[in-house]
Amino acid sequence: MPKSKYESIYKDLKLKIESGEFPQGELLPSENSLIPQYECSRNTLRRAIARLVTDGYVQTIQGKGVRNIFIPVDQASFAIGSIESFKESASRNRRAGSTQVLRFVEFTADSRVAARTGFSEGAELYYIQRVHSLDGKPLILNHNYFLKSAVPGLTAEIASRSIYEYLENTLHMTIVNSKRVMTVEKITQIDEKYLELDVNDYNCLAVITSHTYNSDGVMFEFTQSRHRPDYFRFQDNALRRPAIP
Amino acid sequence: MPKSKYESIYKDLKLKIESGEFPQGELLPSENSLIPQYECSRNTLRRAIARLVTDGYVQTIQGKGVRNIFIPVDQASFAIGSIESFKESASRNRRAGSTQVLRFVEFTADSRVAARTGFSEGAELYYIQRVHSLDGKPLILNHNYFLKSAVPGLTAEIASRSIYEYLENTLHMTIVNSKRVMTVEKITQIDEKYLELDVNDYNCLAVITSHTYNSDGVMFEFTQSRHRPDYFRFQDNALRRPAIP
DNA sequence: GCCGATTTGTCCGTATGTATC
DNA sequence: CGATACATACGGACAAATCGG
Numbered sequence: 001m002p003k004s005k006y007e008s009i010y011k012d013l014k015l016k017i018e019s020g021e022f023p024q025g026e027l028l029p030s031e032n033s034l035i036p037q038y039e040c041s042r043n044t045l046r047r048a049i050a051r052l053v054t055d056g057y058v059q060t061i062q063g064k065g066v067r068n069i070f071i072p073v074d075q076a077s078f079a080i081g082s083i084e085s086f087k088e089s090a091s092r093n094r095r096a097g098s099t100q101v102l103r104f105v106e107f108t109a110d111s112r113v114a115a116r117t118g119f120s121e122g123a124e125l126y127y128i129q130r131v132h133s134l135d136g137k138p139l140i141l142n143h144n145y146f147l148k149s150a151v152p153g154l155t156a157e158i159a160s161r162s163i164y165e166y167l168e169n170t171l172h173m174t175i176v177n178s179k180r181v182m183t184v185e186k187i188t189q190i191d192e193k194y195l196e197l198d199v200n201d202y203n204c205l206a207v208i209t210s211h212t213y214n215s216d217g218v219m220f221e222f223t224q225s226r227h228r229p230d231y232f233r234f235q236d237n238a239l240r241r242p243a244i245p
Numbered sequence: 246m247p248k249s250k251y252e253s254i255y256k257d258l259k260l261k262i263e264s265g266e267f268p269q270g271e272l273l274p275s276e277n278s279l280i281p282q283y284e285c286s287r288n289t290l291r292r293a294i295a296r297l298v299t300d301g302y303v304q305t306i307q308g309k310g311v312r313n314i315f316i317p318v319d320q321a322s323f324a325i326g327s328i329e330s331f332k333e334s335a336s337r338n339r340r341a342g343s344t345q346v347l348r349f350v351e352f353t354a355d356s357r358v359a360a361r362t363g364f365s366e367g368a369e370l371y372y373i374q375r376v377h378s379l380d381g382k383p384l385i386l387n388h389n390y391f392l393k394s395a396v397p398g399l400t401a402e403i404a405s406r407s408i409y410e411y412l413e414n415t416l417h418m419t420i421v422n423s424k425r426v427m428t429v430e431k432i433t434q435i436d437e438k439y440l441e442l443d444v445n446d447y448n449c450l451a452v453i454t455s456h457t458y459n460s461d462g463v464m465f466e467f468t469q470s471r472h473r474p475d476y477f478r479f480q481d482n483a484l485r486r487p488a489i490p
Numbered sequence: 491g492c493c494g495a496t497t498t499g500t501c502c503g504t505a506t507g508t509a510t511c
Numbered sequence: 512c513g514a515t516a517c518a519t520a521c522g523g524a525c526a527a528a529t530c531g532g
Contacts, residue, residue: 004519025462030497041521046498054299056424059462062498063528067462069422177304177314180481184429184451184474203448204474206429210483217270217304217312229429229449236425236481238455249500275516286502291517307517308509 009038010048017057017070027065028058056237096135102194103129104156106148117145117222118211124148128159131194134231138195141226150220173214180210182234185226195228206232254283255293262302262315272310273303301482340379347439348374349401351393362390362467363456369393373404376439379476383440386471395465418459425455427479430471440473451477 013028022028035045049066052058059067105127114121125145132140144163146154151167158166167173185207187197195205205226212221258273267273280290294311297303302315350372359366370390377385389408391399396412403411412418430452432442440450450471457466 006519032497043522044520047519053422056422059422059458059460060498061460061462061529063496063530065497065529069458069462071424177298177301178483179301179316180483182427182451182477182479182481184447184449184472184477186447202429202431204429206427206451213304213314215304215306217306217314227429232427232429234427236427238423238425239421251500277516288503289501292500305517306510308511308515310510310516 005038005040006044006047006051009040009045010051012038013048013052014055014057017052017068018072022068024068024070027067030065054237054239098133098136099160099162100131100133101128101156101160102131103127104159113145118219119145119147119222126151126154128154128156128163130159137231139228139231141191141194143224143226145222147218147220150214150218173220178210178212180208183207183209191226195226197228202229205229206234250285251289251292251296254285254290255296257283258293258297259300259302262297262313263317267313269313269315272312275310299482299484341381343378343381344405344407345376345378346373346401346405347376348372349404358390363464364390364392364467371396371399373399373401373408375404382476384473384476386436386439388469388471390467392463392465395459395463418465421458421460423455423457425453428452428454436471440471442473447474450474451479 016022028034031042031045031049035042038045049058049060053060057068057070059069061067107125107127109117109119109121109123109125111121113119113125114123117125119125124147126148128142128144128146130142130144131138132142144159146163148154150173151171153171154163154166183206184204186204187195187199187202191197191205192199197205206229208223208225208227210221210223210225211219212223214220261267273279276287276290276294280287283290294303294305298305302313304312304314306312352370352372354362354364354366354368354370356366358364358370359368362370364370369392371393373387373389373391375387375389376383377387389404391408393399395418396416398416399408399411428451429449431449432440432444432447436442436450437444442450451474453468453470453472455466455468455470456464457468459465
Protein backbone atom coordinates (compact mmCIF):
# COMPACT_ATOMS: atom_id res chain seq x y z
CA MET A 1 0.00 0.00 0.00
CA PRO A 2 2.22 2.77 -1.25
CA LYS A 3 0.96 6.15 -0.19
CA SER A 4 1.70 7.90 -3.43
CA LYS A 5 1.95 7.19 -7.10
CA TYR A 6 5.55 8.28 -7.53
CA GLU A 7 6.57 6.05 -4.65
CA SER A 8 5.03 2.96 -6.19
CA ILE A 9 6.71 3.77 -9.51
CA TYR A 10 10.00 4.23 -7.66
CA LYS A 11 9.64 0.87 -5.96
CA ASP A 12 8.71 -0.88 -9.17
CA LEU A 13 11.68 0.52 -11.06
CA LYS A 14 13.99 -0.26 -8.14
CA LEU A 15 12.83 -3.84 -8.10
CA LYS A 16 13.31 -4.18 -11.84
CA ILE A 17 16.84 -2.78 -11.57
CA GLU A 18 17.74 -5.09 -8.70
CA SER A 19 16.37 -8.10 -10.50
CA GLY A 20 18.43 -7.33 -13.56
CA GLU A 21 15.48 -6.57 -15.80
CA PHE A 22 17.39 -3.58 -17.12
CA PRO A 23 20.90 -4.36 -18.42
CA GLN A 24 23.72 -3.10 -16.24
CA GLY A 25 25.59 -0.06 -17.50
CA GLU A 26 22.98 0.54 -20.20
CA LEU A 27 20.31 3.17 -20.52
CA LEU A 28 16.84 2.66 -19.14
CA PRO A 29 13.84 3.17 -21.40
CA SER A 30 13.30 6.89 -21.96
CA GLU A 31 10.85 8.94 -19.93
CA ASN A 32 8.48 9.16 -22.85
CA SER A 33 8.30 5.40 -23.14
CA LEU A 34 7.85 4.85 -19.41
CA ILE A 35 5.13 7.45 -18.95
CA PRO A 36 2.43 5.49 -20.83
CA GLN A 37 3.45 2.29 -19.01
CA TYR A 38 2.86 3.85 -15.62
CA GLU A 39 0.02 6.07 -16.82
CA CYS A 40 1.44 9.07 -15.05
CA SER A 41 2.63 12.57 -15.81
CA ARG A 42 6.20 13.35 -16.67
CA ASN A 43 6.79 15.08 -13.34
CA THR A 44 5.65 12.05 -11.40
CA LEU A 45 7.94 9.70 -13.29
CA ARG A 46 10.85 12.10 -12.92
CA ARG A 47 10.31 12.19 -9.19
CA ALA A 48 10.61 8.43 -9.00
CA ILE A 49 13.80 8.55 -11.04
CA ALA A 50 15.22 11.31 -8.83
CA ARG A 51 15.00 8.94 -5.87
CA LEU A 52 16.81 6.24 -7.79
CA VAL A 53 19.56 8.79 -8.42
CA THR A 54 20.05 9.53 -4.73
CA ASP A 55 20.04 5.79 -4.09
CA GLY A 56 22.95 5.46 -6.50
CA TYR A 57 20.92 3.11 -8.69
CA VAL A 58 20.91 5.23 -11.83
CA GLN A 59 22.51 8.31 -13.27
CA THR A 60 20.71 10.74 -15.52
CA ILE A 61 22.59 12.21 -18.47
CA GLN A 62 20.99 15.15 -20.22
CA GLY A 63 20.39 14.53 -23.87
CA LYS A 64 21.20 10.82 -23.58
CA GLY A 65 19.13 9.03 -21.04
CA VAL A 66 19.19 7.34 -17.66
CA ARG A 67 22.05 4.93 -17.07
CA ASN A 68 21.70 1.92 -14.81
CA ILE A 69 24.75 1.94 -12.51
CA PHE A 70 23.44 -0.50 -9.94
CA ILE A 71 25.99 -2.88 -8.48
CA PRO A 72 24.70 -5.55 -6.11
CA VAL A 73 26.38 -5.66 -2.72
CA ASP A 74 26.31 -9.01 -1.03
CA GLN A 75 28.22 -8.18 2.12
CA ALA A 76 26.36 -7.32 5.26
CA SER A 77 26.36 -3.59 5.66
CA PHE A 78 24.57 -0.69 7.20
CA ALA A 79 23.12 1.96 4.99
CA ILE A 80 24.03 5.59 5.26
CA GLY A 81 21.70 8.26 4.06
CA SER A 82 18.72 6.33 5.32
CA ILE A 83 17.68 5.57 8.85
CA GLU A 84 17.42 1.91 9.59
CA SER A 85 16.97 0.08 12.85
CA PHE A 86 19.22 -2.81 13.77
CA LYS A 87 16.33 -5.20 13.29
CA GLU A 88 15.74 -3.87 9.79
CA SER A 89 19.42 -4.12 8.91
CA ALA A 90 19.53 -7.68 10.14
CA SER A 91 16.51 -8.74 8.14
CA ARG A 92 17.71 -6.90 5.04
CA ASN A 93 20.94 -8.86 5.27
CA ARG A 94 19.02 -12.04 6.07
CA ARG A 95 20.81 -12.62 9.33
CA ALA A 96 19.56 -13.65 12.72
CA GLY A 97 19.69 -10.58 14.93
CA SER A 98 19.26 -10.53 18.68
CA THR A 99 19.35 -7.79 21.27
CA GLN A 100 20.34 -7.91 24.93
CA VAL A 101 19.37 -5.10 27.29
CA LEU A 102 22.16 -4.38 29.77
CA ARG A 103 20.68 -1.37 31.50
CA PHE A 104 17.33 0.38 31.49
CA VAL A 105 16.95 3.41 33.75
CA GLU A 106 14.90 6.58 33.97
CA PHE A 107 16.61 9.74 35.13
CA THR A 108 16.75 13.50 34.87
CA ALA A 109 19.35 15.16 32.70
CA ASP A 110 21.91 17.15 34.65
CA SER A 111 24.13 19.80 33.07
CA ARG A 112 26.78 17.26 32.08
CA VAL A 113 24.32 14.98 30.28
CA ALA A 114 22.59 17.98 28.72
CA ALA A 115 25.85 19.26 27.26
CA ARG A 116 26.77 15.86 25.88
CA THR A 117 23.42 14.86 24.42
CA GLY A 118 21.83 18.14 23.41
CA PHE A 119 18.76 17.61 25.59
CA SER A 120 17.91 20.48 27.89
CA GLU A 121 18.89 20.30 31.55
CA GLY A 122 16.12 18.85 33.68
CA ALA A 123 14.64 16.80 30.83
CA GLU A 124 13.25 13.42 31.85
CA LEU A 125 15.07 10.71 29.96
CA TYR A 126 15.35 7.00 29.48
CA TYR A 127 18.86 5.61 29.32
CA ILE A 128 19.20 2.24 27.69
CA GLN A 129 22.33 0.23 27.15
CA ARG A 130 22.05 -2.62 24.68
CA VAL A 131 24.16 -5.12 22.80
CA HIS A 132 23.11 -6.14 19.30
CA SER A 133 24.32 -9.49 18.01
CA LEU A 134 24.22 -11.01 14.59
CA ASP A 135 24.39 -14.78 14.32
CA GLY A 136 25.32 -14.86 18.00
CA LYS A 137 28.29 -12.53 17.64
CA PRO A 138 28.06 -9.22 19.54
CA LEU A 139 28.61 -6.40 17.05
CA ILE A 140 27.20 -3.18 18.42
CA LEU A 141 27.09 -1.62 21.85
CA ASN A 142 24.38 1.04 21.99
CA HIS A 143 23.89 3.86 24.45
CA ASN A 144 20.40 5.29 23.86
CA TYR A 145 18.87 8.37 25.45
CA PHE A 146 15.18 8.92 24.76
CA LEU A 147 13.08 11.91 25.72
CA LYS A 148 10.41 10.50 28.03
CA SER A 149 7.77 13.06 27.07
CA ALA A 150 8.08 12.09 23.39
CA VAL A 151 8.45 8.35 23.95
CA PRO A 152 6.14 7.42 26.81
CA GLY A 153 5.72 3.89 28.04
CA LEU A 154 9.07 2.52 26.98
CA THR A 155 10.04 -0.68 28.79
CA ALA A 156 13.03 -3.00 28.88
CA GLU A 157 10.88 -5.58 27.18
CA ILE A 158 10.24 -3.28 24.23
CA ALA A 159 13.93 -2.34 24.12
CA SER A 160 14.84 -6.00 23.75
CA ARG A 161 12.69 -6.27 20.63
CA SER A 162 12.65 -3.10 18.57
CA ILE A 163 12.25 0.41 19.87
CA TYR A 164 11.62 1.82 16.42
CA GLU A 165 8.84 -0.65 15.80
CA TYR A 166 7.25 0.56 19.02
CA LEU A 167 7.69 4.21 18.09
CA GLU A 168 6.18 3.83 14.67
CA ASN A 169 3.55 1.15 15.10
CA THR A 170 2.36 1.75 18.64
CA LEU A 171 3.05 5.43 19.27
CA HIS A 172 2.52 6.27 15.59
CA MET A 173 5.48 8.55 15.69
CA THR A 174 7.08 9.54 12.43
CA ILE A 175 10.84 9.50 12.48
CA VAL A 176 12.17 11.92 9.97
CA ASN A 177 15.63 13.20 10.35
CA SER A 178 18.84 12.05 11.95
CA LYS A 179 22.08 13.98 12.17
CA ARG A 180 24.97 11.63 12.55
CA VAL A 181 28.65 11.93 13.15
CA MET A 182 31.07 9.09 12.61
CA THR A 183 34.36 8.87 14.46
CA VAL A 184 36.90 6.30 15.57
CA GLU A 185 37.53 5.95 19.29
CA LYS A 186 39.65 3.89 21.65
CA ILE A 187 37.86 0.95 23.17
CA THR A 188 36.82 1.09 26.80
CA GLN A 189 36.62 -1.71 29.32
CA ILE A 190 32.89 -1.83 28.75
CA ASP A 191 33.39 -2.28 25.02
CA GLU A 192 35.97 -4.94 25.66
CA LYS A 193 33.64 -6.86 27.91
CA TYR A 194 30.40 -6.76 25.95
CA LEU A 195 31.76 -6.84 22.40
CA GLU A 196 34.22 -9.56 23.36
CA LEU A 197 37.15 -7.58 22.03
CA ASP A 198 40.84 -7.98 22.72
CA VAL A 199 42.88 -4.77 23.11
CA ASN A 200 45.86 -6.56 21.64
CA ASP A 201 43.87 -7.05 18.49
CA TYR A 202 41.91 -3.92 17.59
CA ASN A 203 42.24 -1.18 20.19
CA CYS A 204 39.57 1.10 18.74
CA LEU A 205 36.12 0.97 17.24
CA ALA A 206 33.76 2.88 15.00
CA VAL A 207 31.43 5.23 16.82
CA ILE A 208 28.28 6.74 15.41
CA THR A 209 26.67 9.53 17.36
CA SER A 210 23.22 10.60 16.27
CA HIS A 211 20.57 13.16 17.08
CA THR A 212 17.18 12.07 15.80
CA TYR A 213 14.10 14.21 15.24
CA ASN A 214 10.47 13.28 14.87
CA SER A 215 7.94 14.88 12.55
CA ASP A 216 7.23 17.60 15.09
CA GLY A 217 10.84 18.71 14.84
CA VAL A 218 11.51 17.53 18.38
CA MET A 219 14.85 15.85 19.06
CA PHE A 220 13.67 12.79 20.92
CA GLU A 221 16.73 10.55 20.72
CA PHE A 222 20.43 10.78 21.28
CA THR A 223 22.38 7.63 20.59
CA GLN A 224 25.95 6.52 20.58
CA SER A 225 26.55 3.30 18.68
CA ARG A 226 29.89 1.58 19.17
CA HIS A 227 30.64 -0.89 16.41
CA ARG A 228 33.08 -3.81 16.40
CA PRO A 229 35.65 -2.63 13.85
CA ASP A 230 36.07 -5.93 12.03
CA TYR A 231 32.36 -6.12 11.24
CA PHE A 232 31.74 -2.43 10.68
CA ARG A 233 30.82 -1.42 7.17
CA PHE A 234 28.88 1.66 6.18
CA GLN A 235 27.73 2.48 2.72
CA ASP A 236 27.08 5.85 1.25
CA ASN A 237 26.16 7.33 -2.05
CA ALA A 238 27.36 10.85 -2.55
CA LEU A 239 26.24 13.29 -5.21
CA ARG A 240 28.39 16.25 -6.20
CA ARG A 241 26.13 18.41 -8.25
CA PRO A 242 22.39 18.49 -7.96
CA ALA A 243 21.30 16.60 -4.84
CA ILE A 244 17.58 16.68 -5.40
CA PRO A 245 16.21 16.15 -8.86
CA MET B 246 25.97 32.99 -11.76
CA PRO B 247 23.71 30.26 -10.55
CA LYS B 248 22.68 27.96 -13.34
CA SER B 249 19.10 27.66 -12.26
CA LYS B 250 16.49 29.60 -10.38
CA TYR B 251 15.78 26.97 -7.75
CA GLU B 252 19.48 26.69 -7.01
CA SER B 253 19.86 30.39 -6.36
CA ILE B 254 16.82 30.34 -4.10
CA TYR B 255 18.28 27.33 -2.29
CA LYS B 256 21.56 29.13 -1.76
CA ASP B 257 19.88 32.29 -0.58
CA LEU B 258 17.73 30.45 1.97
CA LYS B 259 20.72 28.40 3.10
CA LEU B 260 22.73 31.55 3.70
CA LYS B 261 19.90 33.14 5.63
CA ILE B 262 19.56 30.06 7.82
CA GLU B 263 23.30 29.89 8.49
CA SER B 264 23.44 33.57 9.34
CA GLY B 265 20.63 33.19 11.84
CA GLU B 266 18.17 35.33 9.92
CA PHE B 267 15.50 32.75 10.70
CA PRO B 268 15.13 31.88 14.39
CA GLN B 269 16.40 28.44 15.35
CA GLY B 270 13.77 25.82 16.01
CA GLU B 271 11.04 28.06 14.63
CA LEU B 272 9.07 27.87 11.42
CA LEU B 273 10.25 29.59 8.28
CA PRO B 274 7.90 31.93 6.42
CA SER B 275 5.32 29.87 4.58
CA GLU B 276 5.64 28.92 0.94
CA ASN B 277 2.96 31.38 -0.05
CA SER B 278 4.83 34.25 1.56
CA LEU B 279 8.19 33.25 0.05
CA ILE B 280 6.87 32.79 -3.49
CA PRO B 281 6.27 36.51 -4.15
CA GLN B 282 9.66 37.37 -2.58
CA TYR B 283 11.50 35.14 -5.00
CA GLU B 284 9.08 35.74 -7.85
CA CYS B 285 8.89 32.07 -8.64
CA SER B 286 6.36 29.30 -8.90
CA ARG B 287 5.44 27.08 -6.01
CA ASN B 288 7.23 24.10 -7.57
CA THR B 289 10.48 26.00 -7.85
CA LEU B 290 10.42 27.15 -4.25
CA ARG B 291 9.55 23.64 -3.05
CA ARG B 292 12.51 22.28 -4.95
CA ALA B 293 14.84 24.65 -3.11
CA ILE B 294 13.31 23.64 0.21
CA ALA B 295 13.63 19.95 -0.65
CA ARG B 296 17.39 20.43 -0.89
CA LEU B 297 17.49 22.12 2.48
CA VAL B 298 15.70 19.06 3.87
CA THR B 299 18.32 16.65 2.57
CA ASP B 300 20.98 18.99 3.95
CA GLY B 301 19.41 18.65 7.36
CA TYR B 302 18.80 22.38 7.56
CA VAL B 303 15.02 22.28 7.78
CA GLN B 304 12.20 19.85 8.28
CA THR B 305 8.86 20.19 6.57
CA ILE B 306 5.75 19.40 8.59
CA GLN B 307 2.54 19.03 6.67
CA GLY B 308 -0.13 21.40 7.81
CA LYS B 309 2.25 23.36 10.00
CA GLY B 310 5.21 24.71 8.15
CA VAL B 311 8.93 24.35 7.62
CA ARG B 312 11.00 24.16 10.78
CA ASN B 313 14.53 25.47 10.97
CA ILE B 314 16.62 22.70 12.61
CA PHE B 315 20.02 24.03 11.64
CA ILE B 316 22.75 23.64 14.24
CA PRO B 317 26.13 25.17 13.44
CA VAL B 318 29.07 22.80 13.64
CA ASP B 319 32.36 24.41 14.43
CA GLN B 320 34.59 21.38 14.45
CA ALA B 321 36.53 20.46 11.37
CA SER B 322 34.76 17.71 9.57
CA PHE B 323 34.24 16.07 6.25
CA ALA B 324 30.81 16.03 4.75
CA ILE B 325 29.03 12.87 3.81
CA GLY B 326 26.34 12.86 1.21
CA SER B 327 28.23 15.36 -0.86
CA ILE B 328 31.48 14.96 -2.71
CA GLU B 329 34.16 17.33 -1.60
CA SER B 330 37.83 17.45 -2.40
CA PHE B 331 40.39 17.75 0.35
CA LYS B 332 41.16 21.26 -0.77
CA GLU B 333 37.51 22.21 -0.52
CA SER B 334 37.18 20.67 2.94
CA ALA B 335 40.24 22.53 4.11
CA SER B 336 39.01 25.87 2.87
CA ARG B 337 35.50 25.26 4.22
CA ASN B 338 37.03 24.66 7.62
CA ARG B 339 39.39 27.62 7.13
CA ARG B 340 42.49 25.56 7.63
CA ALA B 341 45.77 25.53 5.78
CA GLY B 342 45.82 22.36 3.70
CA SER B 343 48.82 20.94 1.91
CA THR B 344 49.38 17.87 -0.20
CA GLN B 345 52.50 15.78 -0.71
CA VAL B 346 52.75 13.37 -3.64
CA LEU B 347 54.56 10.21 -2.61
CA ARG B 348 54.16 8.21 -5.79
CA PHE B 349 52.89 8.93 -9.27
CA VAL B 350 52.98 6.08 -11.78
CA GLU B 351 51.20 4.96 -14.93
CA PHE B 352 50.48 1.29 -15.36
CA THR B 353 48.12 -1.30 -16.81
CA ALA B 354 45.59 -3.01 -14.59
CA ASP B 355 46.25 -6.71 -14.11
CA SER B 356 43.61 -9.12 -12.85
CA ARG B 357 44.45 -8.47 -9.22
CA VAL B 358 44.09 -4.70 -9.54
CA ALA B 359 40.97 -5.10 -11.67
CA ALA B 360 39.30 -7.23 -9.03
CA ARG B 361 40.17 -4.81 -6.26
CA THR B 362 39.30 -1.56 -7.99
CA GLY B 363 36.49 -2.50 -10.34
CA PHE B 364 38.35 -1.30 -13.44
CA SER B 365 38.53 -3.77 -16.28
CA GLU B 366 41.68 -5.80 -16.79
CA GLY B 367 44.05 -4.12 -19.22
CA ALA B 368 42.78 -0.63 -18.43
CA GLU B 369 45.45 2.08 -18.49
CA LEU B 370 45.57 3.73 -15.09
CA TYR B 371 47.33 6.35 -13.03
CA TYR B 372 48.25 5.36 -9.52
CA ILE B 373 48.86 8.21 -7.13
CA GLN B 374 49.80 8.04 -3.49
CA ARG B 375 49.42 11.24 -1.55
CA VAL B 376 49.44 12.59 1.98
CA HIS B 377 47.10 15.42 2.90
CA SER B 378 48.05 17.61 5.83
CA LEU B 379 46.11 20.21 7.72
CA ASP B 380 48.08 22.84 9.60
CA GLY B 381 51.19 20.76 9.00
CA LYS B 382 49.77 17.59 10.53
CA PRO B 383 49.42 14.61 8.18
CA LEU B 384 45.81 13.42 8.36
CA ILE B 385 44.97 11.40 5.27
CA LEU B 386 46.89 8.89 3.19
CA ASN B 387 45.28 8.55 -0.22
CA HIS B 388 45.63 5.80 -2.80
CA ASN B 389 44.08 7.05 -6.04
CA TYR B 390 43.51 5.13 -9.24
CA PHE B 391 42.36 7.17 -12.24
CA LEU B 392 41.29 5.88 -15.62
CA LYS B 393 43.77 7.39 -18.05
CA SER B 394 41.34 7.55 -20.96
CA ALA B 395 38.92 9.63 -18.89
CA VAL B 396 41.53 11.78 -17.15
CA PRO B 397 44.24 12.50 -19.72
CA GLY B 398 47.24 14.67 -18.98
CA LEU B 399 47.39 14.15 -15.25
CA THR B 400 50.77 15.04 -13.74
CA ALA B 401 52.38 14.87 -10.32
CA GLU B 402 52.34 18.63 -10.29
CA ILE B 403 48.55 18.69 -10.70
CA ALA B 404 48.20 15.96 -8.07
CA SER B 405 50.05 18.13 -5.58
CA ARG B 406 47.51 20.90 -6.05
CA SER B 407 44.02 19.63 -6.67
CA ILE B 408 43.04 16.86 -9.04
CA TYR B 409 39.36 17.75 -8.84
CA GLU B 410 40.06 21.32 -9.79
CA TYR B 411 41.90 20.01 -12.85
CA LEU B 412 39.09 17.63 -13.74
CA GLU B 413 36.39 20.24 -13.49
CA ASN B 414 38.09 23.43 -14.63
CA THR B 415 40.55 22.16 -17.22
CA LEU B 416 39.02 18.94 -18.50
CA HIS B 417 35.50 20.28 -17.90
CA MET B 418 34.48 16.93 -16.53
CA THR B 419 31.37 16.73 -14.41
CA ILE B 420 31.69 14.56 -11.37
CA VAL B 421 28.35 13.20 -10.42
CA ASN B 422 28.19 10.15 -8.30
CA SER B 423 30.39 8.43 -5.76
CA LYS B 424 29.69 5.13 -4.07
CA ARG B 425 31.55 4.94 -0.81
CA VAL B 426 32.15 2.36 1.84
CA MET B 427 33.51 3.17 5.27
CA THR B 428 35.38 0.65 7.33
CA VAL B 429 37.93 0.49 10.13
CA GLU B 430 41.23 -1.25 9.37
CA LYS B 431 44.48 -2.05 11.11
CA ILE B 432 47.27 0.36 10.36
CA THR B 433 50.09 -0.72 8.08
CA GLN B 434 53.73 0.25 8.18
CA ILE B 435 53.06 2.71 5.40
CA ASP B 436 50.30 4.36 7.41
CA GLU B 437 52.54 4.44 10.45
CA LYS B 438 55.30 6.14 8.53
CA TYR B 439 53.40 8.78 6.59
CA LEU B 440 50.66 9.58 9.06
CA GLU B 441 53.17 9.65 11.91
CA LEU B 442 51.18 7.18 13.93
CA ASP B 443 52.24 5.05 16.87
CA VAL B 444 50.89 1.49 16.99
CA ASN B 445 50.93 1.65 20.75
CA ASP B 446 48.50 4.50 20.54
CA TYR B 447 45.82 3.85 17.92
CA ASN B 448 46.40 0.63 16.00
CA CYS B 449 43.71 1.20 13.38
CA LEU B 450 42.30 3.90 11.18
CA ALA B 451 39.20 4.91 9.26
CA VAL B 452 39.17 3.83 5.64
CA ILE B 453 36.92 5.20 2.95
CA THR B 454 36.80 3.34 -0.32
CA SER B 455 35.05 5.05 -3.18
CA HIS B 456 34.06 4.44 -6.79
CA THR B 457 33.40 7.70 -8.59
CA TYR B 458 31.50 8.23 -11.82
CA ASN B 459 31.48 11.13 -14.26
CA SER B 460 28.52 12.50 -16.14
CA ASP B 461 28.98 9.89 -18.88
CA GLY B 462 28.37 7.17 -16.33
CA VAL B 463 31.99 6.06 -16.59
CA MET B 464 33.72 5.01 -13.40
CA PHE B 465 36.91 7.01 -13.69
CA GLU B 466 38.24 6.89 -10.15
CA PHE B 467 38.85 4.36 -7.44
CA THR B 468 40.22 5.71 -4.22
CA GLN B 469 41.11 4.44 -0.82
CA SER B 470 41.44 7.16 1.81
CA ARG B 471 43.06 6.23 5.08
CA HIS B 472 42.27 8.70 7.83
CA ARG B 473 44.11 9.33 11.09
CA PRO B 474 41.56 8.15 13.66
CA ASP B 475 41.99 10.99 16.12
CA TYR B 476 41.16 13.58 13.48
CA PHE B 477 38.58 11.62 11.57
CA ARG B 478 35.06 12.98 11.71
CA PHE B 479 32.36 12.37 9.15
CA GLN B 480 28.97 13.97 9.15
CA ASP B 481 25.81 12.61 7.72
CA ASN B 482 22.20 13.58 7.57
CA ALA B 483 19.86 10.67 7.21
CA LEU B 484 16.22 10.74 6.24
CA ARG B 485 13.88 7.91 7.10
CA ARG B 486 10.86 8.59 5.01
CA PRO B 487 10.86 10.31 1.69
CA ALA B 488 14.40 11.07 0.45
CA ILE B 489 13.54 13.40 -2.39
CA PRO B 490 10.75 15.87 -1.90
C1' DG C 491 29.24 22.20 -39.38
C1' DC C 492 24.33 22.40 -39.55
C1' DC C 493 19.79 20.60 -38.75
C1' DG C 494 16.24 17.99 -36.79
C1' DA C 495 14.80 14.32 -33.67
C1' DT C 496 15.28 12.58 -29.18
C1' DT C 497 16.02 13.00 -24.30
C1' DT C 498 16.66 15.10 -20.02
C1' DG C 499 16.43 19.79 -17.29
C1' DT C 500 13.91 23.85 -15.73
C1' DC C 501 9.82 26.45 -14.90
C1' DC C 502 5.08 27.69 -14.74
C1' DG C 503 0.00 27.44 -13.48
C1' DT C 504 -3.59 24.81 -11.68
C1' DA C 505 -6.29 21.40 -9.21
C1' DT C 506 -6.91 18.35 -5.48
C1' DG C 507 -5.63 15.88 -1.16
C1' DT C 508 -4.37 15.96 3.68
C1' DA C 509 -2.80 17.60 8.09
C1' DT C 510 -2.86 21.40 11.52
C1' DC C 511 -4.90 24.92 13.97
C1' DC D 512 -16.18 24.09 10.38
C1' DG D 513 -13.15 27.13 7.73
C1' DA D 514 -8.53 28.93 6.94
C1' DT D 515 -3.84 27.84 6.40
C1' DA D 516 0.09 25.07 5.02
C1' DC D 517 2.41 21.42 2.94
C1' DA D 518 1.92 17.07 -0.44
C1' DT D 519 0.73 15.04 -4.71
C1' DA D 520 -0.37 15.11 -9.48
C1' DC D 521 -1.21 16.84 -14.10
C1' DG D 522 -0.22 19.23 -18.47
C1' DG D 523 2.22 22.45 -21.05
C1' DA D 524 6.21 25.28 -22.61
C1' DC D 525 10.84 26.10 -23.52
C1' DA D 526 15.93 25.25 -22.77
C1' DA D 527 20.02 22.41 -23.20
C1' DA D 528 22.59 18.38 -24.42
C1' DT D 529 23.26 14.38 -27.48
C1' DC D 530 23.21 11.91 -31.63
C1' DG D 531 22.61 10.70 -36.39
C1' DG D 532 22.10 12.10 -41.09
